[in-house]
Amino acid sequence: MSLVCQDLHFAYGGNAVLSAVDLTVEKGAFCVLLGRNGSGKTTLIYCLAGLLHPQRGSVTIDGLDLAGASRTRIARRVSLVPQEHADIFPFRVIDVVVMGRTATFRFAQRPGPEDYAAARQVLVDLDAESLAERNFNRISGGERRIALLARAILQADGTLLLDEPTNHLDFNNKYRLLEKIKGLCREKGTRVVASLHDPNLAARFADQVVMLSGGRILTSGDSGTVMTETWVSRLYQTPTRRVETDDGASLFVPCPSGEEKIGPQPEGLQGPRWS
Numbered sequence: 001m002s003l004v005c006q007d008l009h010f011a012y013g014g015n016a017v018l019s020a021v022d023l024t025v026e027k028g029a030f031c032v033l034l035g036r037n038g039s040g041k042t043t044l045i046y047c048l049a050g051l052l053h054p055q056r057g058s059v060t061i062d063g064l065d066l067a068g069a070s071r072t073r074i075a076r077r078v079s080l081v082p083q084e085h086a087d088i089f090p091f092r093v094i095d096v097v098v099m100g101r102t103a104t105f106r107f108a109q110r111p112g113p114e115d116y117a118a119a120r121q122v123l124v125d126l127d128a129e130s131l132a133e134r135n136f137n138r139i140s141g142g143e144r145r146i147a148l149l150a151r152a153i154l155q156a157d158g159t160l161l162l163d164e165p166t167n168h169l170d171f172n173n174k175y176r177l178l179e180k181i182k183g184l185c186r187e188k189g190t191r192v193v194a195s196l197h198d199p200n201l202a203a204r205f206a207d208q209v210v211m212l213s214g215g216r217i218l219t220s221g222d223s224g225t226v227m228t229e230t231w232v233s234r235l236y237q238t239p240t241r242r243v244e245t246d247d248g249a250s251l252f253v254p255c256p257s258g259e260e261k262i263g264p265q266p267e268g269l270q271g272p273r274w275s
């Protein structure tokens with residue numbers, strides 16, 4: 001059972017943003033998308049969610065071809081936590097979380113006690129039960145990320161698509177959240193595709209890394225193979241050193257004096273539109 005994206009091409013109007021993207025993510029894998037601003041991470045995530053329709057190529061999730069599948073069928077397989085969200089929920093957090101269930105309800109069906117119990121359990125699992133009765137519009141940006149993650153888990157824990165899930169989270173909570181997400185992969189077999197801006201978080205948590213540059217795959221593979229000084233330097237076009245810590249972890253550190261470490265981008269790739 002896999003998520004398979006084959007030869008995906010996507011353009012906004014005439015502006016090509018993704019080109020020839022191939023990707024396979026198995027159940028239980030944590031796949032991280034890395035890339036500079038504007039490299040196409042969000043666009044790819046929206047194509048994987050069936051919210052944007054590629055002009056060429058296909059996305060299938062556990063055998064379901066997203067082209068032509070109904071929103072309800074897709075919503076049972078895959079849920080998305082977007083990068084940004086508007087203040088549109090004058091509700092308690094528990095009501096926001098339970099909306100995950102209603103994504104697959106029949107017309108006019110309302111959530112019952114068992115749906116609320118399931119929603120509360122997801123909050124408990126994320127150590128966020130204390131948020132349940134709070135007004136969604138009066139909690140912090142980081143707390144909202146947790147609430148929206150809970151809603152996505154309740155909707156479909158088969159495949160989670162997370163666009164910069166660590167946005168708004170403090171130093172410690174980034175690690176806590178990614179530990180929780182990794183736990184979902186290991187314990188429930190959840191498949192996760194997440195975009196991140198920090199290569200150190202990718203190196204620490206990802207099973208699989210996809211580096212996007214100018215809408216194409218620069219390189220992809222097991223985290224241990226891809227997360228090297230050479231690839232990180234090339235991706236961000238910044239000389240980067242890998243430093244080993246005393247406890248055996250490694251950290252990528254930008255070292256702008258070592259120009260010679262940057263390899264060229266492959267032919268045909270463009271950098272981001274700005275920067």
Ligand SMILES: Nc1ncnc2c1ncn2[C@@H]1O[C@H](COP(=O)(O)OP(=O)(O)OP(=O)(O)O)[C@@H](O)[C@H]1O
Pocket residue numbers: 012015017035036037038039040041042043044273
């Ligand atoms: N709705 C849109 N219409 C036209 N162009 C768009 C639209 N959304 C994004 N783009 C362009 O598509 C390209 C890829 O954007 P995308 O948001 O997918 O990149 P990203 O890697 O997620 O960026 P970031 O890391 O800054 O969030 C950018 O050049 C962006 O300007």
